[in-house]
Amino acid sequence: NAGVTQTPKFRILKIGQSMTLQCAQDMNHNYMYWYRQDPGMGLKLIYYSVGAGITDKGEVPNGYNVSRSTTEDFPLRLELAAPSQTSVYFCASGQGFAEAFFGQGTRLTVV
Amino acid sequence: DQQVKQNSPSLSVQEGRISILNCDYTNSMFDYFLWYKKYPAEGPTFLISISSIKDKNEDGRFTVFLNKSAKHLSLHIVPSQPGDSAVYFCAANSGGSNYKLTFGKGTLLTVNP
Numbered sequence: 546n547a548g549v550t551q552t553p554k555f556r557i558l559k560i561g562q563s564m565t566l567q568c569a570q571d572m573n574h575n576y577m578y579w580y581r582q583d584p585g586m587g588l589k590l591i592y593y594s595v596g597a598g599i600t601d602k603g604e605v606p607n608g609y610n611v612s613r614s615t616t617e618d619f620p621l622r623l624e625l626a627a628p629s630q631t632s633v634y635f636c637a638s639g640q641g642f643a644e645a646f647f648g649q650g651t652r653l654t655v656v
Numbered sequence: 657d658q659q660v661k662q663n664s665p666s667l668s669v670q671e672g673r674i675s676i677l678n679c680d681y682t683n684s685m686f687d688y689f690l691w692y693k694k695y696p697a698e699g700p701t702f703l704i705s706i707s708s709i710k711d712k713n714e715d716g717r718f719t720v721f722l723n724k725s726a727k728h729l730s731l732h733i734v735p736s737q738p739g740d741s742a743v744y745f746c747a748a749n750s751g752g753s754n755y756k757l758t759f760g761k762g763t764l765l766t767v768n769p
Binding site: 644645 | 660665690698699700701702736745754755756757758759761768
């Protein structure tokens with residue numbers, strides 16, 4: 546049972562480049578989330594989804610986009626990378642009002 | 657506006673002793689609280705939770721206490737082990753249809769052998 550799988554684990558982007566962070570879960574969870582963690586800070590919610598075809602903004606959605614075409618996948622898109630998006634990104638899934646299961650994270654550096 | 661606060665960035669305890677990690681919250685709509693543990697280069701993993709209808713929940717060496725009037729919760733680890741050394745995040749959820757966890761900044765626990 547793989548749980549929540551994030552790819553890539555590390556990435557360096559140049560300012561203005563775009564990329565997609567992939568997230569897949571095999572637990573048939575309806576809820577999926579993207580968080581970012583900046584140094585010394587807690588996790589801040591970027592976007593979340595309560596099911597296929599349904600997404601909503603979290604605390605810090607600017608500069609990001611998401612889609613949820615299947616229950617399993619929840620990719621996060623960065624369109625025009627900026628240094629402020631340097632962070633560690635975590636994808637998570639859960640059944641809602643309960644604990645969420647996290648992936649191992651993607652460490653992104655924008656230079 | 658930080659709704660979940662962990663005011664101690666770090667805590668150091670001796671193996672075998674009790675570790676107490678604290679968390680305060682400001683949003684009175686929060687009614688479900690969770691603790692996550694995070695090792696370096698890994699994602700957070702769920703540790704223990706408590707609903708606002710309870711004031712205590714226990715799971716092995718881990719106990720979470722909730723004081724709703726003070727808007728305060730704490731995680732007790734007894735006895736502490738070196739493998740418990742990690743960052744501990746407190747998180748809160750306001751339930752209903754709002755399944756968004758709000759996290760504190762975390763407390764780095766170091767358990768010394």
